Every structure is written in C-alpha cells, then in structure tokens.
Amino acid sequence: MMRFSIQTIPFALVFLASGLTSVHAGEHVYSANNAKWKTECGACHLAYPPQLLPAASWRVMMTQLDKHFGADASLDAKTAAEISAFLEANAGRNKREATGKPSQRITGTRWFKQEHDEVPTRIWSSPAVKQPGNCAACHTQAERGDYSERSLRVPR
Amino acid sequence: MKHLSHKLIILLALAATGLAQPVFALTAADTLRQLEQSAKQTDPNFKGVSVQRGERLFKATHGAEWSCASCHTENPGASGKHAKTGKLIAPLAPAANAERFTRPDKVEKWFRRNCNDVLSRACTASEQGDVLAYLMTIKN
Numbered sequence: 001m002m003r004f005s006i007q008t009i010p011f012a013l014v015f016l017a018s019g020l021t022s023v024h025a026g027e028h029v030y031s032a033n034n035a036k037w038k039t040e041c042g043a044c045h046l047a048y049p050p051q052l053l054p055a056a057s058w059r060v061m062m063t064q065l066d067k068h069f070g071a072d073a074s075l076d077a078k079t080a081a082e083i084s085a086f087l088e089a090n091a092g093r094n095k096r097e098a099t100g101k102p103s104q105r106i107t108g109t110r111w112f113k114q115e116h117d118e119v120p121t122r123i124w125s126s127p128a129v130k131q132p133g134n135c136a137a138c139h140t141q142a143e144r145g146d147y148s149e150r151s152l153r154v155p156r
Numbered sequence: 157m158k159h160l161s162h163k164l165i166i167l168l169a170l171a172a173t174g175l176a177q178p179v180f181a182l183t184a185a186d187t188l189r190q191l192e193q194s195a196k197q198t199d200p201n202f203k204g205v206s207v208q209r210g211e212r213l214f215k216a217t218h219g220a221e222w223s224c225a226s227c228h229t230e231n232p233g234a235s236g237k238h239a240k241t242g243k244l245i246a247p248l249a250p251a252a253n254a255e256r257f258t259r260p261d262k263v264e265k266w267f268r269r270n271c272n273d274v275l276s277r278a279c280t281a282s283e284q285g286d287v288l289a290y291l292m293t294i295k296n
Contacts (some may be wrong), residue, residue: 072269076265130242
C-alpha cells in the first residue's frame with residue numbers, strides 16, 4: 001500500500017502541474033515566446049499572443065503579409081517561416097473559431113466578443129483606447145502576455 | 157539604478173574587447189554612400205542626391221493615404237507614432253537615433269514596406285538616397 005502511494009506521487013505532481021497550467025490559461029496569461037515574433041510583430045503593434053487565433057488564421061495571415069490590414073508588413077522568407085511555425089505551434093485550439101473562413105482579425109472572433117461583451121461603446125471609442133486592437137490600453141501587462149483580470153485597468 | 161550600472165559595465169566590457177563592434181554594421185553615412193553607388197549603377201542620369209527632393213518626398217503624400225510624415229511626423233528628429241496602431245516609433249534621423257540606417261537588412265525591409273504603403277511602388281536607390289540625405293541634415 002505504502003509503495004503504491006509513493007509511486008503515484010510523480011503522477012500526482014504531473015497532474016497538479018497540468019492543472020496549474022490550465023488555471024493560468026483560464027486567467028489569460030500567455031507565456032509562449034519567440035524572439036523574432038516579438039521583434040517583428042511587435043514593431044508596429046503589440047505582439048498579439050499566438051493563442052488568440054487558430055492555426056488556420058495565422059497560416060493565411062503569414063502568406064499575405066504584403067497586404068496586412070492595409071499595410072505592407074512583408075518579411076524575408078526565412079523570418080516568416082520561423083514566425084509561422086511559432087504561431088501555428090502555439091495557436092488557439094478553440095474548435096468553434098476553427099470552423100468557416102479563417103478570420104485574421106482577433107477582435108472579430110466570437111471568443112473576443114464574448115470576453116468583452118460588458119465593455120460599453122464609450123470605452124472603445126475613448127481617446128485612451130481608440131480601437132479594440134489596442135489591448136494595452138486596458139490590459140496594462142499585455143506586453144508581457146498577461147491579460148488577467150488582476151492587471152486590468154479600464155481608463156475612465 | 158543598480159541594474160543600469162550593471163548594464164553599463166557589461167557594455168563597457170564588450171566595447172573594450174571589441175565585441176560591441178558588430179552591433180552596428182555600418183554608419184548612416186556608409187549607407188548613403190552605398191545608395192549613391194547603387195543609383196549610379198542603375199541610372200546613367202543620376203547626378204547625386206538632393207536634400208530638398210528628399211524632404212519633399214518625405215513630407216508629401218503620393219496618391220495613397222499616408223506620407224512618411226504620417227507616422228514619423230514632420231520632425232524626423234522626434235519620436236513618431238504609427239498612424240493606425242498608435243505604437244511609438246523611435247526617431248528616424250540618425251542624429252537622434254544612432255541605430256538608424258546601420259543595418260542593410262533593416263534598411264531594405266523598411267524602404268520596401270514603407271515605399272509600398274506611401275508610393276504604392278518600390279523606391280529607387282536615388283529616392284532612398286534623397287530621403288537619407290535629408291534625414292542626415294536633421295540635428296538633434
């Protein structure tokens with residue numbers, strides 16, 4: 001009996017650890033990191049976490065970077081390949097988002113709208129926010145991948 | 157403050173061993189010389205870069221929504237802001253930002269992207285030289 005419980009400890013620890021990871025995911029803290037993703041995507045806007053779109057969306061986006069939301073964001077092939085692999089490996093796995101035409105707009109996903117359904121219009125259009133893609137206006141630690149309620153400060 | 161002095165010591169150590177050298181491959185003046193050479197090779201009528209032409213190109217719109225100044229502002233010695241996302245852009249003039257125009261891959265990437273956005277086509281080497289010549293006249 002004793003031997004049995006000692007053997008189960010490592011399994012229990014693994015189980016606990018995986019439990020903690022999912023708690024984190026539930027709190028919207030994203031830790032996946034890649035230096036090229038951070039530098040290149042973060043040059044013009046916040047480097048949005050790969051988890052926020054499904055792999056199919058990232059795949060399409062990365063082949064159309066020369067027409068990226070109205071701007072040319074093209075990359076050399078080697079850098080684009082590295083970033084694509086990182087985005088797809090860490091992409092969101094929400095099955096409902098994965099159906100239909102892959103959307104490139106994070107703020108257009110069903111998930112985003114549900115998460116933000118209590119945010120009034122005047123906040124979105126306030127000078128401090130201006131547009132829904134401006135995560136850091138309210139998510140003060142967005143630059144570090146932390147979108148938790150703890151770090152949330154909605155500007156008045 | 158303690159953190160800063162640590163960084164400073166590391167930088168000084170790197171500089172002393174010559175390791176800090178490869179960080180900036182070129183100076184902005186080197187980049188300008190390369191653009192001039194490339195312009196000479198591609199355009200037999202090239203008669204040198206022009207600060208005035210560069211300033212005009214930088215500040216005017218060219219059929220599209222944005223000019224260079226839309227994001228980099230009318231004063232390239234100051235910080236700019238992305239016209240769409242609002243993200244802070246470090247100053248473009250080499251006098252205000254020593255990193256600018258020191259890495260050929262970055263120079264190529266940003267002229268390619270931004271000329272496409274502002275002029276809806278690639279810029280010639282001569283045009284790139286004009287803009288850089290103008291930016292090099294900005295004093296910090």
